[in-house]
Amino acid sequence: MALWITDECINCDVCEPECPNQAISMGDERYEIDPRRCTECVGHFDEPQCVQVCPVECIPVNPEHVETREQLRLKFQALQAGGAR
Ligand code: SF4
Numbered sequence: 288m289a290l291w292i293t294d295e296c297i298n299c300d301v302c303e304p305e306c307p308n309q310a311i312s313m314g315d316e317r318y319e320i321d322p323r324r325c326t327e328c329v330g331h332f333d334e335p336q337c338v339q340v341c342p343v344e345c346i347p348v349n350p351e352h353v354e355t356r357e358q359l360r361l362k363f364q365a366l367q368a369g370g371a372r
């Protein structure tokens with residue numbers, strides 16, 4: 288699954304530089320995660336780095352982007368190859 292940021296986000300800027308896939312960016316009101324780029328950190332880390340650093344725990348899994356670990360790994364490989372930009 289990709290993750291997503293809820294409206295509890297306080298725009299603290301901590302998660303954005305931690306994402307190895309550049310999936311996090313500032314949206315209209317708060318930070319957002321691009322589900323095409325979020326691999327739940329599969330391929331880079333054992334745990335989602337944004338979840339590790341978020342002080343208000345507002346980054347749950349995105350129920351609209353349910354993916355298996357294998358799918359996440361394929362997404363990681365596609366990103367490494369330069370896809371989904
Ligand atoms: S889980 Fe990992 S890849 Fe997904 S947005 Fe968070 S830091 Fe980026």
Ligand code: SF4
Nearest residue numbers: 296297299300302341
């Ligand atoms: S770390 Fe959490 S509160 Fe801070 S900008 Fe990211 S999602 Fe928002």
